[in-house]
Amino acid sequence: MPKTVMPGKFTVRMLAVFCAALLCSTPALSAGSSNKNVAAPKDVKQKLAPEKKEKEEAKTDDLLSADEQAANLKSDLLPNIPLSNDLLYQILSADIAEQRGFEVYAFDTMMDAAKETKDPRLARRAAEIAVKARKAGDALDATRLWHKLAPQSVEAERFFLGFLVVENKLGEVRDVFASRLAKASPAERPALFYQFQQILSGTRDKAAAFSVMEDVLKPYLDMPAAHISLSVSAFLNNDSVRAKEEAQKALALKPDSETAVLALAQASSDSNEAIEILSGFLEKYPNAREVRIAAARLMIKQKQYDKAKKEFEKIRLSQPQDLMVLYSLGLLSIQQNDYAAAEKYLNEYLVSASKQDKENRDTVQVLFLLSQIAEEQHHYDQALDWLAKIDQDEEDEVSMSVEIKKAQLYAKKGNVQRARKIISELESENPYEKERLLLTEAQILRDIKKQSDALDVLKNGMAEFPKSTNILYDYALTAENLGKYGEMEIALRKIIEIDPQYQQAYNALGYSLADRNIRLDEAYTLIEKAMKLSPNDPFITDSFGWVLFRQGKIDEAEQQLRQAFQLRADPEIAVHLGEVLWVKGDKEGAMDFFRQAKAKDAKNELLHSTLSRLKIGL
Numbered sequence: 001m002p003k004t005v006m007p008g009k010f011t012v013r014m015l016a017v018f019c020a021a022l023l024c025s026t027p028a029l030s031a032g033s034s035n036k037n038v039a040a041p042k043d044v045k046q047k048l049a050p051e052k053k054e055k056e057e058a059k060t061d062d063l064l065s066a067d068e069q070a071a072n073l074k075s076d077l078l079p080n081i082p083l084s085n086d087l088l089y090q091i092l093s094a095d096i097a098e099q100r101g102f103e104v105y106a107f108d109t110m111m112d113a114a115k116e117t118k119d120p121r122l123a124r125r126a127a128e129i130a131v132k133a134r135k136a137g138d139a140l141d142a143t144r145l146w147h148k149l150a151p152q153s154v155e156a157e158r159f160f161l162g163f164l165v166v167e168n169k170l171g172e173v174r175d176v177f178a179s180r181l182a183k184a185s186p187a188e189r190p191a192l193f194y195q196f197q198q199i200l201s202g203t204r205d206k207a208a209a210f211s212v213m214e215d216v217l218k219p220y221l222d223m224p225a226a227h228i229s230l231s232v233s234a235f236l237n238n239d240s241v242r243a244k245e246e247a248q249k250a251l252a253l254k255p256d257s258e259t260a261v262l263a264l265a266q267a268s269s270d271s272n273e274a275i276e277i278l279s280g281f282l283e284k285y286p287n288a289r290e291v292r293i294a295a296a297r298l299m300i301k302q303k304q305y306d307k308a309k310k311e312f313e314k315i316r317l318s319q320p321q322d323l324m325v326l327y328s329l330g331l332l333s334i335q336q337n338d339y340a341a342a343e344k345y346l347n348e349y350l351v352s353a354s355k356q357d358k359e360n361r362d363t364v365q366v367l368f369l370l371s372q373i374a375e376e377q378h379h380y381d382q383a384l385d386w387l388a389k390i391d392q393d394e395e396d397e398v399s400m401s402v403e404i405k406k407a408q409l410y411a412k413k414g415n416v417q418r419a420r421k422i423i424s425e426l427e428s429e430n431p432y433e434k435e436r437l438l439l440t441e442a443q444i445l446r447d448i449k450k451q452s453d454a455l456d457v458l459k460n461g462m463a464e465f466p467k468s469t470n471i472l473y474d475y476a477l478t479a480e481n482l483g484k485y486g487e488m489e490i491a492l493r494k495i496i497e498i499d500p501q502y503q504q505a506y507n508a509l510g511y512s513l514a515d516r517n518i519r520l521d522e523a524y525t526l527i528e529k530a531m532k533l534s535p536n537d538p539f540i541t542d543s544f545g546w547v548l549f550r551q552g553k554i555d556e557a558e559q560q561l562r563q564a565f566q567l568r569a570d571p572e573i574a575v576h577l578g579e580v581l582w583v584k585g586d587k588e589g590a591m592d593f594f595r596q597a598k599a600k601d602a603k604n605e606l607l608h609s610t611l612s613r614l615k616i617g618l
Contacts, residue, residue, distance in 0.1 A: 190225035
C-alpha cells in the first residue's frame with residue numbers, strides 16, 4: 001500500500017503550537033524502565049481483533065504506558081541528538097497523522113525517526129501506533145527495535161516477548177529467555193522462570209511452548225522453581241503425568257514448598273485426590289496458609305462445607321483479622337443457613353477492614369450480605385440500616401442496586417407507595433437498567449398479590465424488549481399465578497426459541513405440567529433437558545423429583561428430592577420431600593420436613609396448601 005502523502009512542512013510558529021499540544025497529549029516515552037508491574041500481552045491478536053476495535057482503541061494508551069517512566073529515565077542511556085526542525089516535524093506529523101486515522105504513515109514515519117536517531121522512546125511510540133492500528137506484525141517490528149535500542153529495559157523486553165509469542169516466533173523467544181537467565185543472579189531466576197511461563201501461556205501451540213521451557217530450563221534443574229514452572233507448562237499442555245513428575249521433583253528438592261504441592265494438586269484430575277495431597281502436606285507443615293486455602297476451596301467445590309469451614313477457622317486462629325478468611329467464613333455460614341455465625345464473621349470483617357489503611361472494595365459486598373441476612377429473617381428495618389451504610393459515592397451500578405433493594409424492602413414492609421416511588425425516580429436510558437427497573441417493579445407488585453398489575457407492567461416490557469428472556473420468563477411465571485397457562489406456555493416456548501440453553505424455561509414449563517398432573521411424559525422430557533443443562537441446580541433437581549412423584553416412582557422421587565434439599569435447604573423443596581414421605585408412609589420423616597419448612601417460612605403458600613390438602617395439622 002502506498003504511503004499517504006502529507007502536506008508540506010509547517011512554519012516554525014505552527015511547529016511550536018503543535019509541539020505544545022504534543023507534550024500535553026502524547027504518553028511519556030522511556031528507554032530504561034524497570035517497572036515490574038507491566039505485564040506483557042498474552043494474546044495480542046485478540047487485542048487487535050476487528051470486532052473489539054472500539055474497546056481496544058480506548059485501551060491503547062494504557063497498553064504501552066507507565067507513569068513512572070519519566071522518573072526512572074537515565075539520560076546516559078539515550079542518544080544525544082538535538083531536536084532539529086526536521087526531527088520535530090517528523091514526530092509531529094506522525095502524531096497528527098495518527099489522530100486523523102493515517103496509521104500507516106504515522107507508523108512508518110515514527111519508525112524512520114527511531115532508526116535515524118536510535119532513540120528507544122520513538123520506537124516505543126511506534127509500537128503504540130501499531131497496536132492502535134491492530135497490526136501485530138508492525139508492533140513486533142517496533143518492539144524488536146525498542147528492545148535492541150534499550151536492552152536494559154524490562155518493559156521493552158516483556159512487550160517484545162509478548163509479540164513474539166503472538167507471532168509464534170518461539171525460536172527467538174527461546175534465545176531471549178536463555179540470554180536473560182544466563183545474565184541473572186541465582187536469586188533473580190525463580191521470578192524469571194515464572195515470568196517466562198506466564199508469557200508462553202499465551203501461545204496457541206502449548207506443546208511448542210513446553211518444549212521452549214524445557215530447553216531453556218535445562219541448566220537450572222537443580223532449582224525447585226524450574227520444576228514448578230515445567231509442571232505448570234505441562235499441565236497447560238494437558239500432560240498431567242509430566243506435570244505430576246515435575247511437581248514431585250520440586251518437592252524432592254524442597255519438601256516444604258507450598259508452590260510445588262499446589263502444582264501437584266493442580267495436576268491431579270480428581271478433586272478428592274487433590275484434597276488428600278494438600279491435607280497430607282498440611283499435617284507436616286500446618287502453617288502453610290496458601291495450601292490450606294486451596295484445600296478449603298476444593299472442599300467447597302465438593303460441597304464439604306463443614307470441613308472447609310474448619311480449615312478457614314484454623315487460619316483464623318493465627319490471623320484473626322484476615323479479611324479473606326472472615327469473608328469466606330461468612331459466605332460458608334450463609335450457605336449453611338447459620339445466620340448468627342455469618343453476622344458474627346461479617347461484622348468482624350467490617351471492624352478489621354476499618355483498621356486497615358488500604359482501600360477495600362469488598363466492604364460494599366459485605367454490607368449487602370448483612371442486609372440480605374436481615375431480610376431473610378424478616379428484619380427489614382435492620383436490612384435498610386445496613387444498606388444506609390454503603391457509601392453513596394460508589395459507582396452508578398452499586399448505587400442503583402442499593403436503591404432497588406431499598407424499594408424491595410419497603411414493599412415487604414408494606415409501604416408499596418414508597419417502593420414504587422423509588423423505582424420511578426431511578427429512570428435510565430440504559431436498556432439494561434431500564435429492564436432491571438421494570439422487573440423490580442413487577443416483582444414488587446407480585447409480592448403484594450397484585451398479579452394483574454404486574455402482568456400489565458411485564459406486557460409493556462415485552463413490547464419494548466421483545467427478545468428479553470428475563471421479561472418473558474417473569475411474564476410466564478406471573479401468567480401462571482393468574483391461571484393463564486396458555487400465555488405462560490407461549491412465553492416459555494418463545495424463550496426456548498430465542499435461547500435454547502435457557503434451562504429455567506424448560507424447568508418452569510415441565511414443573512407446571514407436573515404440578516397440574518398433565519402431560520407427564522412431556523414434563524419429564526422438559527425437566528430432563530433442564531437437568532442436562534444444569535445438573536446441580538437444586539430447584540431443577542426438585543422439579544425432577546416432583547415429576548417422578550407424579551409418575552408414581554416414589555423411591556426415585558425421594559432420592560432426587562433429598563439430593564435437592566442437600567444442595568439447598570429451601571422450604572418448598574422441604575414441602576415436596578415431606579409429601580413424598582407422607583405418601584410413602586413415613587409420617588414422622590414427613591412431619592420433620594414440614595416443620596423445617598415452617599421454621600424457614602411460616603407463611604409459605606405451598607406449605608399451607610399441602611398441609612390443607614393432606615389434612616395435616618402443624
